[in-house]
Amino acid sequence: xxxxxxxxxxxxxxxxxxxxxxxxxxxxxxxxxxxxxxxxxxxxxxxxxxxxxxxxxxxxxxxxxxxxxxxxxxxxxxxxxxxxxxxxxxxxxxxxxxxxxxxxxxxxxxxxxxxxxxxxxxxxxxxxxxxxxxxxxxxxxxxxxxxxxxxxxxxxxxxxxxxxxxxxxxxxxxxxxxxxxxxxxxxxxxxxxxxxxxxxxxxxxxxxxxxxxxxxxxxxxxxxxxxxxxxxxxxxxxxxxxxxxxxxxxxxxxxxxxxxxxxxxxxxxxxxxxxxxxxxxxxxxxxxxxxxxxxxxxxxxxxxxxxxxxxxxxxxxxxxxxxxxxxxxxxxxxxxxxxxxxxxxxxxxxxxxxxxxxxxxxxxxxxxxxxxxxxxxxxxxxxxxxxxxxxxxxxxxxxxxxxxxxxxxxxxxxxxxxxxxxxxxxxxxxxxxxxxxxxxxxxxxxxxxxxxxxxxxxxxxxxxxxxxxxxxxxxxxxxxxxxxxxxxxxxxxxxxxxxxxxxxxxxxxxxxxxxxxxxxxxxxxxxxxxxxxxxxxxxxxxxxxxxxxxxxxxxxxxxxxxxxxxxxxxxxxxxxxxxxxxxxxxxxxxxxxxxxxxxxxxxxxxxxxxxxxxxxxxxxxxxxxxxxxxxxxxxxxxxxxxxxx
Amino acid sequence: xxxxxxxxxxxxxxxxxxxxxxxxxxxxxxxxxxxxxxxxxxxxxxxxxxxxxxxxxxxxxxxxxxxxxxxxxxxxxxxxxxxxxxxxxxxxxxxxxxxxxxxxxxxxxxxxxxxxxxxxxxxxxxxxxxxxxxxxxxxxxxxxxxxxxxxxxxxxxxxxxxxxxxxxxxxxxxxxxxxxxxxxxxxxxxxxxxxxxxxxxxxxxxxxxxxxxxxxxxxxxxxxxxxxxxxxxxxxxxxxxxxxxxxxxxxxxxxxxxxxxxxxxxxxxxxxxxxxxxxxxxxxxxxxxxxxxxxxxxxxxxxx
Numbered sequence: 001x002x003x004x005x006x007x008x009x010x011x012x013x014x015x016x017x018x019x020x021x022x023x024x025x026x027x028x029x030x031x032x033x034x035x036x037x038x039x040x041x042x043x044x045x046x047x048x049x050x051x052x053x054x055x056x057x058x059x060x061x062x063x064x065x066x067x068x069x070x071x072x073x074x075x076x077x078x079x080x081x082x083x084x085x086x087x088x089x090x091x092x093x094x095x096x097x098x099x100x101x102x103x104x105x106x107x108x109x110x111x112x113x114x115x116x117x118x119x120x121x122x123x124x125x126x127x128x129x130x131x132x133x134x135x136x137x138x139x140x141x142x143x144x145x146x147x148x149x150x151x152x153x154x155x156x157x158x159x160x161x162x163x164x165x166x167x168x169x170x171x172x173x174x175x176x177x178x179x180x181x182x183x184x185x186x187x188x189x190x191x192x193x194x195x196x197x198x199x200x201x202x203x204x205x206x207x208x209x210x211x212x213x214x215x216x217x218x219x220x221x222x223x224x225x226x227x228x229x230x231x232x233x234x235x236x237x238x239x240x241x242x243x244x245x246x247x248x249x250x251x252x253x254x255x256x257x258x259x260x261x262x263x264x265x266x267x268x269x270x271x272x273x274x275x276x277x278x279x280x281x282x283x284x285x286x287x288x289x290x291x292x293x294x295x296x297x298x299x300x301x302x303x304x305x306x307x308x309x310x311x312x313x314x315x316x317x318x319x320x321x322x323x324x325x326x327x328x329x330x331x332x333x334x335x336x337x338x339x340x341x342x343x344x345x346x347x348x349x350x351x352x353x354x355x356x357x358x359x360x361x362x363x364x365x366x367x368x369x370x371x372x373x374x375x376x377x378x379x380x381x382x383x384x385x386x387x388x389x390x391x392x393x394x395x396x397x398x399x400x401x402x403x404x405x406x407x408x409x410x411x412x413x414x415x416x417x418x419x420x421x422x423x424x425x426x427x428x429x430x431x432x433x434x435x436x437x438x439x440x441x442x443x444x445x446x447x448x449x450x451x452x453x454x455x456x457x458x459x460x461x462x463x464x465x466x467x468x469x470x471x472x473x474x475x476x477x478x479x480x481x482x483x484x485x486x487x488x489x490x491x492x493x494x495x496x497x498x499x500x501x502x503x504x505x506x507x508x509x510x511x512x513x514x515x516x517x518x519x520x521x522x523x524x525x526x527x528x529x530x531x532x533x534x535x536x537x538x539x540x541x542x543x544x545x546x547x548x549x550x551x552x553x554x555x556x557x558x559x560x561x562x563x564x565x566x567x568x569x570x571x572x573x574x575x576x577x578x579x580x581x582x583x584x585x586x587x588x589x590x591x592x593x594x595x596x597x598x599x600x601x602x603x604x605x606x607x608x609x610x611x612x613x614x615x616x617x618x619x620x621x622x623x624x625x626x627x628x629x630x631x632x633x634x635x636x637x638x639x640x641x642x643x644x645x
Numbered sequence: 646x647x648x649x650x651x652x653x654x655x656x657x658x659x660x661x662x663x664x665x666x667x668x669x670x671x672x673x674x675x676x677x678x679x680x681x682x683x684x685x686x687x688x689x690x691x692x693x694x695x696x697x698x699x700x701x702x703x704x705x706x707x708x709x710x711x712x713x714x715x716x717x718x719x720x721x722x723x724x725x726x727x728x729x730x731x732x733x734x735x736x737x738x739x740x741x742x743x744x745x746x747x748x749x750x751x752x753x754x755x756x757x758x759x760x761x762x763x764x765x766x767x768x769x770x771x772x773x774x775x776x777x778x779x780x781x782x783x784x785x786x787x788x789x790x791x792x793x794x795x796x797x798x799x800x801x802x803x804x805x806x807x808x809x810x811x812x813x814x815x816x817x818x819x820x821x822x823x824x825x826x827x828x829x830x831x832x833x834x835x836x837x838x839x840x841x842x843x844x845x846x847x848x849x850x851x852x853x854x855x856x857x858x859x860x861x862x863x864x865x866x867x868x869x870x871x872x873x874x875x876x877x878x879x880x881x882x883x884x885x886x887x888x889x890x891x892x893x894x895x896x897x898x899x900x901x902x903x904x905x906x907x908x909x910x911x912x913x914x915x916x917x918x919x920x921x922x923x924x925x926x927x928x929x930x931x932x933x934x935x936x937x938x939x940x941x942x943x944x945x946x947x948x949x
Contacts, residue, residue, distance in 0.1 A: 029880030
């Protein structure tokens with residue numbers, strides 16, 4: 001037995017205090033009598049017969065005090081505990097698309113799963129295991145546990161994804177856990193080679209790669225693009241399917257193309273080893289989901305299908321708010337070649353916020369409405385002020401124009417220096433610097449926008465054009481007046497192309513199929529998401545999301561795990577997108593010949609250790625204190641009743 | 646000053662009393678004490694006594710001799726002065742319990758008895774009883790014999806100057822007093838709480854009897870002394886004289902033991918006095934002083 005807090009023994013001095021209390025309580029009751037003779041017949045009181053004589057009450061008080069002091073010293077009894085520490089296994093299961101490759105005895109994923117279940121069944125009772133699923137992202141499917149049932153359940157629930165593999169991220173995650181456990185082992189069940197991972201990182205840890213995959217014949221659709229714009233009819237639109245043979249042998253491939261489940265094309269091609277061919281598909285009759293499927297003798301089917309969306313052709317109604325008819329007449333030239341464009345001009349004084357309800361896009365010429373019109377908009381020369389420098393004050397000017405163009409300055413003889421040709425509005429504009437702009441506004445772009453055109457002179461100067469997304473709507477601002485250009489003249493071809501790009505960019509119907517979304521990636525809707533929405537994925541699973549009122553969120557959908565069509569539905573939202581694999585790493589299912597023997601792996605064993613444990617027991621003794629106090633009270637009460645207290 | 650209780654009315658009542666004495670003593674002065682004297686110095690016939698050799702032949706009643714053939718001697722009454730000795734216990738025990746004021750009561754008693762005696766033309770002396778030989782030589786422990794009533798104030802002053810102290814040695818105190826007395830007999834009143842072993846007071850009182858004193862005893866006890874158990878519930882008692890200590894539980898059982906003992910102790914003293922023709926009276930300090938003097942003492946024949 002030992003004591004953790006020996007200092008508490010100092011409280012033993014309190015016993016002397018109790019003795020003193022007894023001593024003084026005795027001293028104070030001295031009664032002087034004329035003679036002791038009549039008192040001699042009485043028996044001397046046993047308690048008070050001496051200067052200090054202990055009685056049961058005193059003993060109980062001392063006992064209670066000793067117990068309290070004993071409690072404060074925190075006594076303990078030593079005991080030895082035999083600990084058996086098992087190993088901690090981190091299991092990483094590759095659940096990427098390539099693991100769906102068929103092998104002789106099931107898919108690679110099935111083999112990995114069986115191996116995982118076998119490992120679980122072989123776990124000793126003191127071993128613990130953690131399971132991580134590795135696809136495009138990492139997911140801990142089970143924390144460290146020795147509950148085999150729980151582990152089995154987690155593994156059985158696991159399904160392969162149609163995504164690429166970010167095995168490095170999963171390994172980093174696993175290693176971070178591995179560093180914090182004793183007798184750790186990491187088992188990576190994958191078809192990838194360790195050579196694809198930072199070897200130094202792997203060598204430092206106790207990692208074993210268990211690799212799957214013997215078959216390697218695979219043909220995949222590596223890209224599927226539809227060329228479509230608002231100026232093309234369905235029949236003019238074209239789709240291009242690129243098919244690649246990752247096998248060592250020649251492969252005969254039959255390509256079937258379906259538009260809304262109706263086969264519209266069937267082609268047969270032969271691909272040599274590592275050869276890729278692009279096939280054109282056209283003659284579409286309507287909008288919808290375009291599905292390309294190849295039939296061939298390969299072992300991975302997930303990359304044999306690709307999807308695309310044929311956008312619906314809809315007329316685009318553009319509201320032009322301008323006091324000047326010149327811009328209308330220039331835009332009319334575009335309308336004549338592109339019948340889908342319908343332009344309606346109104347004078348600035350006639351503009352009212354409710355006017356725009358029937359339009360798909362708006363062009364504000366030398367005018368900025370007081371409030372955000374909540375429509376995809378182009379603002380041309382958003383100032384009528386001709387002064388050289390103007391700084392708008394938020395307190396004086398209208399709020400939206402201040403938000404749109406906080407600062408602006410008029411510059412003459414503009415010479416374009418640079419423009420962002422990656423932006424959709426700047427496509428096909430290789431010689432934009434040839435454009436002759438007499439005067440333009442230099443505008444400080446708001447935070448939500450991207451500068452598009454910069455002029456020579458000072459590269460730090462604000463741009464003369466910028467575009468961005470504000471309150472869910474696309475907004476482009478041009479500091480110069482495009483009505484200065486005659487679109488029929490060849491010199492102004494650049495201005496025409498830019499205007500067409502802008503109109504196309506502002507068209508809300510063209511947005512739907514424009515994004516090329518890959519599995520494991522993200523989908524960001526081009527509209528504000530409100531309330532409850534549901535997303536139906538290709539596996540038929542419905543994923544539900546809730547956006548509370550007032551939290552119009554920038555919704556990013558990350559759960560794109562399967563190839564196919566995703567349908568989005570909500571209170572006032574309808575949309576869809578398609579996701580494809582298009583991952584060469586996944587399609588190249590040939591096992592890497594790199595040997596992983598360089599990795600040192602040590603199989604850990606459970607160890608038995610004896611640990612000295614201090615078992616504090618003072619709290620149990622403390623339970624006696626109330627008992628003693630009760631006993632003391634009873635004794636005292638009895639003495640009071642007997643008159644001997 | 647005599648004290649508040651000794652007002653004129655009370656003093657007048659005292660003046661009408663005199664101390665009873667059952668023994669005969671020869672006095673040198675005339676007093677109120679009626680002494681039967683064979684010598685026939687008085688003219689008032691008292692009684693006949695059998696002749697014993699040595700009696701004066703002149704007092705033989707020859708008529709009786711002739712009629713009855715018996716030699717009888719005539720005796721005559723004579724009022725002579727009686728010596729009254731008041732022995733007051735002035736040991737420390739008379740101060741305790743303080744609430745009882747035993748010593749004050751005793752001093753009042755001494756004054757009253759002295760006044761009665763002086764009013765009866767008796768000579769009175771007050772002497773203190775304490776630890777015998779150990780008494781300081783310088784301290785006065787007795788007064789001279791007084792005969793005049795006026796001397797009551799001198800006696801009161803003497804009493805006022807007394808401070809109870811020391812331990813009472815009754816036997817030696819009595820021996821010493823009688824030795825110094827040189828044969829002047831009379832009534833001796835012993836006032837004490839008599840908290841002593843019976844053999845002590847037996848020895849002392851017998852000695853006084855043998856010395857032919859008319860012995861009277863007044864035992865003074867206080868109410869708190871008779872029942873000290875109301876004062877506390879427990880404590881250590883200390884004898885104020887011997888300093889002997891004892892720790893006592895003031896339980897009901899002990900209370901009974903104490904009161905029984907005290908009653909028995911007093912009964913023994915009373916019995917002893919009765920069997921030895923000693924007038925005994927118990928003065929409880931809680932009893933009204935006037936009642937004790939004017940009713941209790943005449944009732945038991947202490948005074949008449």
